[in-house]
Amino acid sequence: MTNQRNDRIEVLESDANPNVKRWRRLATDPRFVKKAGTTLLEGAHLAECYFHTGLPVTNLLVAQSANAEARHWVETYVRERGLRPRVVADRLWQTLSPVEHGVGIMLEVPVPKTEDVDFSHEDVLYLDGVQDAGNVGTLIRTAVAAGFRTIAGSPKTAGFYAPKVMRAGMGAHFGAKLIENCPIDVFAERYEGTILAADARGGEDLFAADDYASGPVCWILGAEGPGVSSEALAKTHRRFYIPIEEACESLNVGAAAAVCLFDVRRRRLARR
Amino acid sequence: MTNQRNDRIEVLESDANPNVKRWRRLATDPRFVKKAGTTLLEGAHLAECYFHTGLPVTNLLVAQSANAEARHWVETYVRERGLRPRVVADRLWQTLSPVEHGVGIMLEVPVPKTEDVDFSHEDVLYLDGVQDAGNVGTLIRTAVAAGFRTIAGSPKTAGFYAPKVMRAGMGAHFGAKLIENCPIDVFAERYEGTILAADARGGEDLFAADDYASGPVCWILGAEGPGVSSEALAKTHRRFYIPIEEACESLNVGAAAAVCLFDVRRRRLARR
Numbered sequence: 001m002t003n004q005r006n007d008r009i010e011v012l013e014s015d016a017n018p019n020v021k022r023w024r025r026l027a028t029d030p031r032f033v034k035k036a037g038t039t040l041l042e043g044a045h046l047a048e049c050y051f052h053t054g055l056p057v058t059n060l061l062v063a064q065s066a067n068a069e070a071r072h073w074v075e076t077y078v079r080e081r082g083l084r085p086r087v088v089a090d091r092l093w094q095t096l097s098p099v100e101h102g103v104g105i106m107l108e109v110p111v112p113k114t115e116d117v118d119f120s121h122e123d124v125l126y127l128d129g130v131q132d133a134g135n136v137g138t139l140i141r142t143a144v145a146a147g148f149r150t151i152a153g154s155p156k157t158a159g160f161y162a163p164k165v166m167r168a169g170m171g172a173h174f175g176a177k178l179i180e181n182c183p184i185d186v187f188a189e190r191y192e193g194t195i196l197a198a199d200a201r202g203g204e205d206l207f208a209a210d211d212y213a214s215g216p217v218c219w220i221l222g223a224e225g226p227g228v229s230s231e232a233l234a235k236t237h238r239r240f241y242i243p244i245e246e247a248c249e250s251l252n253v254g255a256a257a258a259v260c261l262f263d264v265r266r267r268r269l270a271r272r
Numbered sequence: 273m274t275n276q277r278n279d280r281i282e283v284l285e286s287d288a289n290p291n292v293k294r295w296r297r298l299a300t301d302p303r304f305v306k307k308a309g310t311t312l313l314e315g316a317h318l319a320e321c322y323f324h325t326g327l328p329v330t331n332l333l334v335a336q337s338a339n340a341e342a343r344h345w346v347e348t349y350v351r352e353r354g355l356r357p358r359v360v361a362d363r364l365w366q367t368l369s370p371v372e373h374g375v376g377i378m379l380e381v382p383v384p385k386t387e388d389v390d391f392s393h394e395d396v397l398y399l400d401g402v403q404d405a406g407n408v409g410t411l412i413r414t415a416v417a418a419g420f421r422t423i424a425g426s427p428k429t430a431g432f433y434a435p436k437v438m439r440a441g442m443g444a445h446f447g448a449k450l451i452e453n454c455p456i457d458v459f460a461e462r463y464e465g466t467i468l469a470a471d472a473r474g475g476e477d478l479f480a481a482d483d484y485a486s487g488p489v490c491w492i493l494g495a496e497g498p499g500v501s502s503e504a505l506a507k508t509h510r511r512f513y514i515p516i517e518e519a520c521e522s523l524n525v526g527a528a529a530a531v532c533l534f535d536v537r538r539r540r541l542a543r544r
Contacts, residue, residue: 142527145516172521207538242534243541244417249444255414255530258523262514262531266479269515 011064013089019059020092023108027096030133030162033111040163041107042098047073049171050107059108060085063093066104073105098164111161117177120192122150124218125261128184128232129156130253131223136160137168138254139221144172146261147268148219152179152187154232184220188235193217195237197228198260200250203239206263212238213264221257224250283336285361291331292364295380299368302405302434305383312435313379314370319345321443322379331380332357335365338376345377370436383433389449392464394422396490397533400456400504401428402525403495408432409440410526411493416444418533419540420491424451424459426504456492460507465489467509469500470532472522475511478535484510485536493529496522 193216222228465488494500
């Protein structure tokens, strides 16, 4: 490992090390992220996205057997930010990383303060009780790609800054306004656009509907199984179903969101 | 556990039991699925979908601490198919199940023989090197929901019948024609429709394109990172990109497929 000061770099081997303990709790307990005020970003892609934001890094973690791509980013951070890498024994690394076969780099970074974001006239994706971390990260990524840069979540939705969510978001977090833990009635009271729900149980045919997206819209997506809650449906202005094939079939929440969010994008682009 | 013959049901506790050994290999080694000729279906939803196909069940597995939903399905299979449940100790169950907190039921079922399916005039989703089992299962599910009932995969794509793929497919497998291990040149030689590639690197704007879906189409989706291979692009008639927001953003393969497959569905429905 490159080291500007040329002294021997300590390899963290002990579970009892206070940093290791904190990183493990960040990796395994999503609620601890809020308490600690930091999270972990895994992998070269996230490191690269984060580097370009210019935001501060709390710790630079590197696996003892990190690969060349990870070492490149460690060197960049050491050179340009003056950070001292924390080398972690591979056995411990496996218990910290949200992926099984990662490249061997993580950043511990401060969780951005959720400012009092004014979302009243934004396009919003509202997640209603989506608990799976991978799904939530993918949904944030899909939303930002579709031009929905504000994502809100109900109290039962997985925390947006858990390491697994950050990982699945693949950098989309850094281009988004994220509002966690926001009950639907609080949201609806402040929102000035049209609230739309994706509901497999009925409503209007998404593709046949007249233009519903001339002003700001909020798409509500619910968890698989329960779908959008009755509380959220009560705040909904228009309810849509995606016209899928009949039979036993259904869509997972990530696919349903992609169809709904990009239907808005298609309609907006067609008007230009 | 209900048992019609009222004798004591043996609980499988040993790793050395030949059934347990086979189930573990099915759970952990996707290549073994082909050799064994069977796979595992986890959960009440898959059990229900499979039950309605009327197809044979090799073994009915139930966790020692299965929940009520699983017990319902065990009783149904015992009553209507005369199957004897194989009760598996919870410690072993954890090593067999593709999900962490399942209900405690699995079926071992024969893998359908891949007949010499005539796909020449079908709408097809072709997966080009998609290796992640969860992604492949979700893609099969999205395709069937969009009306693409034929799914083909390149030799580098994950096997369609691995337990994790079955689980993510949520029953869509049973309504699909699946063609594994099919090189793109073999596919293209026999295919009579239009071959389309989703390629983030360029091509036509998907939403602005003129009607490309009047006849049968095959959408090719590649793995994240590499994208569609040069071999597959060489067989492609039209190449499209999804007009996403600029910046660091991209779509995961499941979201990209949902947008592409439902774009065809929307265009077809609009013509009716």
